Amino acid sequence: MHISEGVLSPAILTGGAALTAIGVGIGLKSIDYEEIPYMGILTAGFFVASLIHLPIGPASVHLILNGILGLILGWKAFPAILVGLTLQALLFQFGGITTLGINTLNMALPAVTCYYLFGWGVKKSSGRLIFIITAFAAGCCAVLFAGILVGFSLYLNGDAFLPAAKLLVAAHLPVMLIEGILTATCALFLRKVKPELLESYYG
Amino acid sequence: MDDFKLRPVFLFSLIIFVILFDMPAFAHKVSIFAWVEDDTVYTRSKFSKGKRVKNSPVIVFDSDGNKLLEGKTDENGEFSFKIPKQSALKVVLKASMGHMAEWKIPFEEINPEAVSNNSKPESDIKNSYETSSRSQTINSGTDLSALSESHGISKQEIKKLIDKSLDKKLSPIMNMLADSYGGGPSLTEIIGGIGYIFGLIGVAMYFTSRKKKKW
Known part of the structure; x- marks a missing residue:
């Protein structure tokens, strides 16, 4: 899901960076002292998730975990993902420094979107079935939207949109499934041991 | 304090999960490695930690950025071509989904x-x-x-x-080089990255706690 350096034109890169800056700003503003450790742990999770490679399908795909980040962190997923991607770019040469902005946008915006779309269901008060379904959908759709956004970035760059997006989404189908299950499992675990993590800040 | 008991549990399970799941391979960087044997340039393309890049376009440029030729990698991620022009070459690999890598061949190697x-x-x-x-x-x-x-x-x-015989003798070495080039991240880098994140938590907590004290 990381777009390499030198693929996109400067206009798209700066546009992505500007939108990411706004997202990070909103995220940083809402940070509370007690939330920093969760953010850190989730960032660490995001950082290593990209090393979990799924040997399925034609391309090289890996876990992203932006769904669970979005559910728990909301807008704070932006700074978390930015930090994770920066370290991935520096240490693993995934993506690149110039593409940090657009890559962060492509992964964090779906996270925030899923937070607003499905966050209502992932609460202690909601029924078990609804809880599982919304958590699964959040994990699943975060990857789906990210694929569509990456396809859209490539489209802005001159590639045809449909084939690029189709390929991305098709390649990430197994990831979507696994992330859905993973997100639901994590959310269930959190509901049992630390429900306030899911409750506190919505809206 | 429930919190302090459970937080490490969560973290620990996450790390265990990653280590268990990690086995197959690392992913998500592409690299291309090119070398010259006689009058032919060989290239090998792969995603980090081994998986070959199949059926992806490889474009060859000269030192002035003119496109010389274009080809596709085969099932092994390999693509070779005769040297098209006596100049330094740049080989660019365009893998799907926004991945790109390049390798420069200096003039000394061509001729x-x-x-x-x-x-x-x-x-x-x-x-x-x-x-x-x-x-x-x-x-x-x-x-x-x-x-x-x-x-x-x-x-x-x-x-x-x-x-000719030198090329023959060297080709296994070149193959080994091509295989070792662009491997996945090492454990040091992974642990280092996690360390950075924990360090950042510390910095962030320091600043937010200072803000609190002022009030």
């Missing part, structure tokens, strides 16, 4: 003679032979010029033969 000869024309064969043999350190002490005279083979032919 070693031209560089060691430099301004001297072809006629000065003896000189060119001596310089190139010295630079390749294959001067085994045999008087090759005497040898060539006694057998009636020209020096250039000998040189060609040596070059």
Whole structure:
């Protein structure tokens, strides 16, 4: 899901960076002292998730975990993902420094979107079935939207949109499934041991 | 305090999960490695930690950025072509989904003679032979010029033969280099990254706690 350096034109890169800056700003503003450790742990999770490679399908795909980040962190997923991607770019040469902005946008915006779309269901008060379904959908759709956004970035760059997006989404189908299950499992675990993590800040 | 007991549990399970799941391979960087044998350029493309990049376009540019030729990687992620032009080359791999990598081949590799000869024309064969043999350190002490005279083979032919057998001998080494190039991140880098994140938590907590105190 990381777009390499030198693929996109400067206009798209700066546009992505500007939108990411706004997202990070909103995220940083809402940070509370007690939330920093969760953010850190989730960032660490995001950082290593990209090393979990799924040997399925034609391309090289890996876990992203932006769904669970979005559910728990909301807008704070932006700074978390930015930090994770920066370290991935520096240490693993995934993506690149110039593409940090657009890559962060492509992964964090779906996270925030899923937070607003499905966050209502992932609460202690909601029924078990609804809880599982919304958590699964959040994990699943975060990857789906990210694929569509990456396809859209490539489209802005001159590639045809449909084939690029189709390929991305098709390649990430197994990831979507696994992330859905993973997100639901994590959310269930959190509901049992630390429900306030899911409750506190919505809206 | 429930919190403090459970937080490490969560973190620990996350790390265990990652380590267990991690086995197959690392992913998500593409690299291309190119080398020259005789008059052919070989390239090998792969995602980090091994998986070959199949059926992806490879484009070759010269030193001025002009596109010379284009091809596709085969099932093994390999693509080879005859040297299209006597100049430094840039090989660009465009894998799907926004992945790209490039490899530069300097002029010396394309045409070693031209560089060691430099301004001297072809006629000065003896000189060119001596310089190139010295630079390749294959001067085994045999008087090759005497040898060539006694057998009636020209020096250039000998040189060609040596070059060929050298290429043959070196090709497994080049293959090994191609395989080792662009491997996945090492454990040090992974642990280091996690360390950075924990450090950042510390910095962030320091600043937010200062903000709190002021109020």
